[in-house]
Amino acid sequence: MKHTYSLSAALAATFSLTLAQSAAPPTIPTCGVNNLCGKDTPCCSQYGQCGVGAYCLGGCDPRYSYDLQSCVAAPVCKSSDYKLTSLDDVQQNNVYLGDSSNTNWVSSGTPVVYNNQAVLLTMAPDTVGTLLMSTHYVWYGQISATMTTSQGAGVVTAFILMSDVHDEIDFEFVGVDLEHAQSNYYFQGITDYDNEQNLTVSNTVSNTHTYMVDWQPDALTWYIDGKAMRTKNRNETWNATTQQYHYPQSPSRVQLSLWPAGLSKNGQGTIDWSGGLVDWSSPYMQNGYYYASVSEVKVNCYNPPSGFANNNGNKAYYYDSTFGTNDTVCTGNNNTVLASFFATGDNMKEDPNASASASAKTSAATASATPQTVPGIAGGGNAGNAGSTTDTSSGSSGSGNNPGTNGDTGSGSNQGGGNTQFSQGVTQGSSSSQAAPGTKVTTGSAIALVGFFVACLML
Template identity: 35%
Template structure:
């Protein structure tokens, strides 16, 4: 099934410098599909099928469904690592370019330690709120984000102890999501974790591209000895491809290692080092449409916990998830006040693809070393000069270098990113922008209480949920991230 995340986005946000409210999606949600692209005033179609600006234009922005494909910001590229003797041997190291156990980069102060799990603590562990990422008028801060932040998050994410990044779902909330900040075209993604448990509770490990290619592991909270494997092509709904994989032990009580090994010819789903399923590209040929329905566009890695058994979910979703969630008497609700999954570590090893030789040639032409700084401004994008609904394949992917991906404020998009400044702010404004620590988010700070959602927010969430459902029902699912098991797929994370 498609990446199933039911999260809430703030209905309004505050710019630290401007001190005024800035909306980045309309009060009445607007859904997007191939038949209903986003309007000019809300040009970007988020991964979750809703139109907006700012954060909606970063990360999972879908160029097929946006007002203009260029409204979406280019995707920072995760590229292969090189061996020290690269220039002599032209050899690549098959080592992760992204590897994290979420340990702090700097020793936290007493103040941060007392607020364990808060925004500052997550920032120090390489995790930033999705609505902050790549949004700042300061070039140096964009560079710092690209260097320091490996994941964005939304929902109730907290670091509890070594090996325990908790993705929580408190009572009557919509769960949590972390997503890699960079995309890769072919590679091996590894997640070491324990899944959530409980009837109707779903945990997902997903590779997903901006145009709807997807490779999944999904875990039903009432079936803890099985994982579901699946894949999707360009957001098209085909529920016949799922295969159940047997696990050696309970996925909530025991840590397992889940891996997707994806190259241009085949996909392996791997559990605890053993290949459990293989899909070959040649077996995905669609004779009627004369094309391979195989994931072949740059992907981000996402891990989430979400309520498949929510009361207002589609009946098919509730049935698939094992029934309605018991928000009052489930063991984890009684003991901890929340459902939760714990992630111990994540690693991604990008593979060499057809673009890599030209990237190397360009760096050589510019007399630049192949290191993190030289690769900082390389992004994946699409050739928008010749696009239509049938051309979103590897052949339509391009790479770019020379311009940092950024938006100067929440109301900007890829076609109008705003003005970027290189000079430093001084005095009080600089302190506000940087925060108190070395790894804080810049302007447009969003402080989130990740422990106790307010009753007021619950009422607002329910209203937005109904609006989102109505928007979903009024649009088709052609190319958008909806399906019968996942009725909303809205990024609507109400922040305090």
């Protein structure tokens, strides 16, 4: 029997441990099943906390927010070929207010430009790595990433699709197994131990590969370098207990990440799956950090599913029900931009700095980022207080030449997280784990409960 974890569930558990260790003030209200956010902090983040501002943007879970309008509508799919050769198109999550016309990616942690060829996802000691999230959502389409992974015990690289209701489609790479990509999927974060399947690939660190998901309403196919490796049909996912198809079916963000699954505060099943505890003095680190490299992401949007009847515009996705299923998704001309980090979907124009000059407002907006306005400032995600470093070394990205060894201005400084966690895809349970059968099942059950508490899936 395969033992795997849903991404959201595992990182939700990590977050809950961090929260319990006083990383986040107890005054931040929590949200989850039968526990909706209140009117003053109406938006339920992917970390299971209620707030305003960035809490109401990407990752905001409408099921546990104050009402369906609390979460800001999500920008619709945009077909594009994104060349990740600079940070010009990346905005930190404590700056981004929802204007997808100005930026296509939001960052947490410390992305680093490598030699004008790629963006490195870095992970230094005392951080939880780096996460890039697309500002535009995808509701069916072809989505690919050209990348290399990191390596080492406890180190996980991920390329996933994640919806606000925690539908999930994954490529994940465990740093102790460089010959497999783990494919996985989830419906609303519900743990299913039979969803994961290993796909054979040549060395994921020294060789650059293109990983692609072809996501259609009735079938899901994983590709590596243009070769179909696995297909899952929707009609194979029927669950007799819930009387639903447990198939990813809601608008999702593209997420690329590098994160430390092998932390001592994580569950033993998570640690075992990832190959053990992270070694922060590993030779796989360069300039003080682990790294993965992403050079290109392509998105080819598909039309809404046949019979789609909730077309009220073409700018944004939103839900007309807390069920969060395919038939509750709507498109409209909704505003997607908040006036400040104090605004919400219920009050888009709230801005205590409205009388300030434009430049002063920008500064004030960033400075006003708090645990209640930006998820991750304390305990629930990576605050993203870095992201402008540049690597100018002469090595070749993705060639196994250790980018960053000859002059990275980032210098491996411990920026962007401390003891925080961000949410991203975690499909745990690999044939390389060597964990004793039963260990992961027990841990997974506990994680699943926490996952449901926070909306389930995560940093």
